[in-house]
Amino acid sequence: MCGIIGLVGHDDAVPAVLDGLGNLEYRGYDSAGVAMRNGHGLEVAKRAGEISDLAADLTDALPEGELCIGHTRWSTHGAPTDANAHPHTDCTGKIAVVHNGIVENHAELRRGLETRGHEFDSDTDTEVIPHLVEEHLEETGDVGAAFRRTLAELEGSYAIAMVVADGSSIHVARQGSPLVIGLGDGRSFVASDVPAFLEHTDRVIYLEDGDVAEISAGGYRIATADGEPADRPVRTVDWAPEDARKEGYDHYMLKEINEQPDAIRRTLHGRLSTDPVEVDLDLDDRLDGVERVHLVACGTSYHASLYGAHLLSRYGTDAGAWLASEYPGRMPTIEEGTLVVGVTQSGETADTLSALRHAADSGARTMAVTNVLGSTAARECDEALFIRAGPEIGVAASKTFSSQVVTLTLLAGHFAARTGGIGPELAELLTALPALPGQVETVLAGTPAEGIARRYHDQRAHFFIGRGTAHPVALEGALKFKEISYEHAEGFPAGELKHGPLALVTEETPVVAIFTGRDDEKTLGNVREVRARGAPVIAVASERTSVGAEADEILSVPETHPDLQGLLANVQLQLLAYHVSDLLDRAIDKPRHLAKSVTVE
Known part of the structure; x- marks a missing residue:
C-alpha cells in the first residue's frame, strides 16, 4: 500500500529516488511525487498518473541536491489527483511529508487546524501531518521534538518520512506500516521495502512499531516514541539487485513465473533429505505439543493455506485455514496445543497481523510463514519460517504461492516426524519434492x-x-x-x-x-x-x-x-x-x- 523512498548524502538524489519509486511501483501507482531540499528551500513535484509521467515532467530540469523523499500512491483518502499526490506541505512550504497508512482521527485534527487558520490543498488524511509539525515547530524550535509531538496526536497506522527546508536529514516514524533503513557508503536510504534501494546497498535496518528515527548522510539515530534510544540490528539481505529487475522479460509477473524452479530449490535447500527421509526446519523441539494448526492468510496466501491445511490434515496434523480478515470475529476456541500460522508474503499484511495478534492475546502460539526477514510478522510471532522465494515485484503473486505450499508441506513433515514419525505415504510425498523444480521447468518449456x-x-x-x-x-x-x-x-x-x-x-x-x-x-x-x-x-x-x-x-x-x-x-x-x-x-x-x-x- 503506497511506496516511500528517501535518500540523503547523494550528490544527485532525485534520479536515484525516481529509480527507487519505479522499483516500488507495485505498491501503488495512482500518483507520485518528490520533495527535495535544493539549498534555497524545498522543491516539490507531484502529479496523478504513473511514475514515468512524473519523470517525464522532470526530464528537462531535474532538481539538484543531496536530500530527497518520494512517494507512489495507492489511494485511500481522496481521489488520485495532482492535489492529493504526496508529498504534502505545511502553510509555509518549508515542511514536506510522505505517508503510508491511515490517520484515523484526521477529520478531527483537520477541523482544529482550520479553526487555527491553516489552509488545506488536498482531500487526504496525510496533509494534517505537516501542518501539525508546523505548529509544534513554532512552539519548540526543534524539528525532532515537533515531529514526536505530532506523532503523539495521530491515531491509526503510518510510515512517515519528513524533510524540512533548512535541515540536512530525513525524519521517519513507523506504526503499523513497514519502513526500512538502508545503509550505504556516505549515504543513507529509507523505504517501504528493500527493492527500492537494493542496487545501492544490502545492509538494512527494519524499524519496529513506535520507532522514530533521524537519517543523515553519515548514519542514523533511532529512538522509541518517548525519545529513549533504541538499538535495532543491521541485517544483510541475500537478494541480488537483478532479482528486482525485469532482466529482459516483458513483465515482472512473467519473470517471476519463470523463477519458480529456483524459488522452490531455495525453499527446499538444507531442509530435506530423502535417504533416509528427514525434514530439518531448524525448529528443534520448539513446536512440540502442537495438536492443531490454524492457518490465517489473505488472497493468494489464503489459497496456499487451504492447500497446506489439506496436506497437514492428510498426514496427521489437525489443520484448517481461515481468511485473516474474518478470523478474529469467528475464531474457534483456542485450546492448549493450538498453533496459529500467519501465511503472508510480505509479513506486513494488516489483516493477517491482526489475526495473529488476536490469537496471541487468546493464548495461542504463533508462527509466521513469510518471505521477508525482519518483517513485522517474523518479529512478532513466536517462530518464523521463511519461504525464501526472493523479491516478488508483480502485484499478482506467483512464485510465492509455490514456495508457500512447499514450505507448508515441509511443516507437515516436521510435525509427523515429531509425533508418530514419517510414514510411508508422507515419505513418498517428501521424496517427490526434489524433482518438483525440474518438473516446473518442463511445464514452462512446453x-x-x-x-x-x-x-x-x-x-x-x-x-x-x-x-x-x-x-x-x-x-x-x-x-x-x-x-x-x-x-x-x-x-x-x-x-x-x-x-x-x-x-x-x-x-x-x-x-x-x-x-x-x-x-x-x-x-x-x-x-x-x-x-x-x-x-x-x-x-x-x-x-x-x-x-x-x-x-x-x-x-x-x-x-x-x-x-x-x-x-x-x-x-x-x-x-x-x-x-x-x-x-x-x-x-x-x-x-x-x-x-x-x-x-x-
Missing part, C-alpha cells in the same frame, strides 16, 4: 497456454474447478485470471457445480478442470455435466492420463505425486492468465485498484 488463451480470451466468463488440493488451485487460478485480465472468473469445488453454479454455464463459459490423480473419475463426471450444456473444457492433467479425451483443450503437466500435481497445474493457470491478459493489453504488473502489500485493514 506450455500451450498462449495458443489456448488466443482461442478463449474473449468469452463471457471462465470457471475453474477441482477437488482436494485442486480446489485451492482452482480458486487461485480464478483469482489470477480476474485480477490481471479484469474478466469474470470463478473457482469452485468440482462437486459444488451442480449445487448452483451450473446455472451459469453456457457455450461461452470455458470450464478449466484440474486433475491431480485423486478422485479424477468424480471430476470427470463434472466435466461431462458442463459439456452436456455446451461449455468448452480445458483440462489440466498429467501427460499420462486419459482425461484429455473428455476435454477440448489440454494443459499437460509431468507425472508426479498427486499432492504435488496441483502445484504444476497452478503454473499452467498462471501462464493462461498471463497470456489472456497480454492479449487484452492489460497492465499485468499493475492491475487496476490493486497493490502488492496491503497494510490497511
Whole structure:
C-alpha cells in the first residue's frame, strides 16, 4: 500500500529516488511525487498518473541536491489527483511529508487546524501531518521534538518520512506500516521495502512499531516514541539487485513465473533429505505439543493455506485455514496445543497481523510463514519460517504461492516426524519434492497456454474447478485470471457445480478442470455435466492420463505425486492468465485498484 523512498548524502538524489519509486511501483501507482531540499528551500513535484509521467515532467530540469523523499500512491483518502499526490506541505512550504497508512482521527485534527487558520490543498488524511509539525515547530524550535509531538496526536497506522527546508536529514516514524533503513557508503536510504534501494546497498535496518528515527548522510539515530534510544540490528539481505529487475522479460509477473524452479530449490535447500527421509526446519523441539494448526492468510496466501491445511490434515496434523480478515470475529476456541500460522508474503499484511495478534492475546502460539526477514510478522510471532522465494515485484503473486505450499508441506513433515514419525505415504510425498523444480521447468518449456488463451480470451466468463488440493488451485487460478485480465472468473469445488453454479454455464463459459490423480473419475463426471450444456473444457492433467479425451483443450503437466500435481497445474493457470491478459493489453504488473502489500485493514 503506497511506496516511500528517501535518500540523503547523494550528490544527485532525485534520479536515484525516481529509480527507487519505479522499483516500488507495485505498491501503488495512482500518483507520485518528490520533495527535495535544493539549498534555497524545498522543491516539490507531484502529479496523478504513473511514475514515468512524473519523470517525464522532470526530464528537462531535474532538481539538484543531496536530500530527497518520494512517494507512489495507492489511494485511500481522496481521489488520485495532482492535489492529493504526496508529498504534502505545511502553510509555509518549508515542511514536506510522505505517508503510508491511515490517520484515523484526521477529520478531527483537520477541523482544529482550520479553526487555527491553516489552509488545506488536498482531500487526504496525510496533509494534517505537516501542518501539525508546523505548529509544534513554532512552539519548540526543534524539528525532532515537533515531529514526536505530532506523532503523539495521530491515531491509526503510518510510515512517515519528513524533510524540512533548512535541515540536512530525513525524519521517519513507523506504526503499523513497514519502513526500512538502508545503509550505504556516505549515504543513507529509507523505504517501504528493500527493492527500492537494493542496487545501492544490502545492509538494512527494519524499524519496529513506535520507532522514530533521524537519517543523515553519515548514519542514523533511532529512538522509541518517548525519545529513549533504541538499538535495532543491521541485517544483510541475500537478494541480488537483478532479482528486482525485469532482466529482459516483458513483465515482472512473467519473470517471476519463470523463477519458480529456483524459488522452490531455495525453499527446499538444507531442509530435506530423502535417504533416509528427514525434514530439518531448524525448529528443534520448539513446536512440540502442537495438536492443531490454524492457518490465517489473505488472497493468494489464503489459497496456499487451504492447500497446506489439506496436506497437514492428510498426514496427521489437525489443520484448517481461515481468511485473516474474518478470523478474529469467528475464531474457534483456542485450546492448549493450538498453533496459529500467519501465511503472508510480505509479513506486513494488516489483516493477517491482526489475526495473529488476536490469537496471541487468546493464548495461542504463533508462527509466521513469510518471505521477508525482519518483517513485522517474523518479529512478532513466536517462530518464523521463511519461504525464501526472493523479491516478488508483480502485484499478482506467483512464485510465492509455490514456495508457500512447499514450505507448508515441509511443516507437515516436521510435525509427523515429531509425533508418530514419517510414514510411508508422507515419505513418498517428501521424496517427490526434489524433482518438483525440474518438473516446473518442463511445464514452462512446453506450455500451450498462449495458443489456448488466443482461442478463449474473449468469452463471457471462465470457471475453474477441482477437488482436494485442486480446489485451492482452482480458486487461485480464478483469482489470477480476474485480477490481471479484469474478466469474470470463478473457482469452485468440482462437486459444488451442480449445487448452483451450473446455472451459469453456457457455450461461452470455458470450464478449466484440474486433475491431480485423486478422485479424477468424480471430476470427470463434472466435466461431462458442463459439456452436456455446451461449455468448452480445458483440462489440466498429467501427460499420462486419459482425461484429455473428455476435454477440448489440454494443459499437460509431468507425472508426479498427486499432492504435488496441483502445484504444476497452478503454473499452467498462471501462464493462461498471463497470456489472456497480454492479449487484452492489460497492465499485468499493475492491475487496476490493486497493490502488492496491503497494510490497511
